[in-house]
Amino acid sequence: MSTLLSLRSCLVLPFVLMALGACSMQIELRTAAQQEQFAREAASHGDWAQAMRNYAAAADNAKLGHGDLAWQARLHHEAGRAASAACRYDAAAFHFRQAIALAKQARTSSAPSDKALASLQAGKPCAVPP
Template sequence: MRPGFVFTLVSILLTACGTQVELRTAAQQEQLGRESASQGDWAQAMRAYADAAQNAELGHGDAAWQARLHHAAGRAASAACRYDAAAFHFRSAIALAKQGRQSSALSYQALIELYQRQGKTAEALAVRNEPGWDGSRALDAFADIESLPVCKPCGPQP
């Protein structure tokens, strides 16, 4: 065998192993996120879901899974009063859902609700006017899903 071929083969095998490790880690972090959220530890849930999303991306996990992870991170960030992080994760979820040809209605609705809770009416209206927003699908999607978590009132944002 030629040395170049062996090096290429070893590189491919190492990459495949690394991908599996990242996906397994993402699944474990997702579970930690669920557990933290169920205990009301929203800051920990946000970190776990965000880390899971990052590892799912590094491991080339499918876009629909990454979108769900970002959506969960956005919900947790909202409950932890981390509004900028929540908006980032909802936007990421929307983009990934579209990429995976999945509905982005839940993340659009969550982003609108996030802005409304903050009194940012103009931003909420701007999201409603985006080309991908479909209000009728969002209402159907929310029929089985709870809205953003409500916890202690958040103080002024820095």
């Protein structure tokens, strides 16, 4: 009887773990959407440093939740815009490069991030790129 119970446990455990994994992915995606909304609100008030942090956190959670690559690219692009406006040029360049790579993986246009990165490298100070 104890062998039968341990065999059942071995068969059920993978399904339980898959269900828990699916739940955690949904939580990550919901959290990413919330953080994106917080970032929009911070940007609308001109709090670019907070917007950058929220967009970056949203991008991280979208990645953990296996979110759409085009969405992840857009989150990184917005984080780059906010970082640029906050005069955080290294962070802006990082996020624009991430956006470009993700857009290519998603087979979507990386033109806005390409343009913003070029503008950043040209040395335009503390401006919100397109």
